[in-house]
Amino acid sequence: MPTRTARTAWTGSLQEGSGQVELSSSKVGTYEVSFPKRAAEDAGGTTSPEELIAAAHSSCYAMQLSALVAEAGGTPESLEVTADVSLGPDPAGGFKLTGITLTVVGEVGGLDEAGFLKAAEAAKAGCPVSKALTGVDITLKASLA
Numbered sequence: 001m002p003t004r005t006a007r008t009a010w011t012g013s014l015q016e017g018s019g020q021v022e023l024s025s026s027k028v029g030t031y032e033v034s035f036p037k038r039a040a041e042d043a044g045g046t047t048s049p050e051e052l053i054a055a056a057h058s059s060c061y062a063m064q065l066s067a068l069v070a071e072a073g074g075t076p077e078s079l080e081v082t083a084d085v086s087l088g089p090d091p092a093g094g095f096k097l098t099g100i101t102l103t104v105v106g107e108v109g110g111l112d113e114a115g116f117l118k119a120a121e122a123a124k125a126g127c128p129v130s131k132a133l134t135g136v137d138i139t140l141k142a143s144l145a
Contacts, residue, residue, distance in 0.1 A: 057127070057130070086099045102139070116144055
């Protein structure tokens with residue numbers, strides 16, 4: 001299996017500095033990052049590690065769920081997956097990811113709601129990104145369209 005690479009170039013201090021995250025393997029873009037915007041409610045045109053984790057988690061989860069729906073005898077017609085990744089203070093100092101909420105609405109042929117929910121829970125546990133984030137509380141909201 002391949003290895004994927006991203007690179008960050010950072011200048012300055014945490015509060016006054018900024019950086020650029022380059023998605024090196026795919027070459028699809030370079031994105032601005034800054035700590036003050038990371039910690040603010042409005043991202044102000046920059047991305048953050050949390051948003052990048054959310055992108056990774058939502059796409060990985062969608063792939064895993066589509067595979068499990070098919071294994072259960074269903075047909076995944078469409079899956080709308082959102083990952084909300086929260087950053088907050090760490091009682092031990094600094095910051096930490098305080099939670100992730102995965103929300104999925106599926107259009108699935110050949111499975112009832114119980115079958116879909118079973119596959120959705122299994123995908124949460126089996127998704128490689130979920131496995132990598134075991135130190136974070138991950139909740140799931142799943143429903144059929």
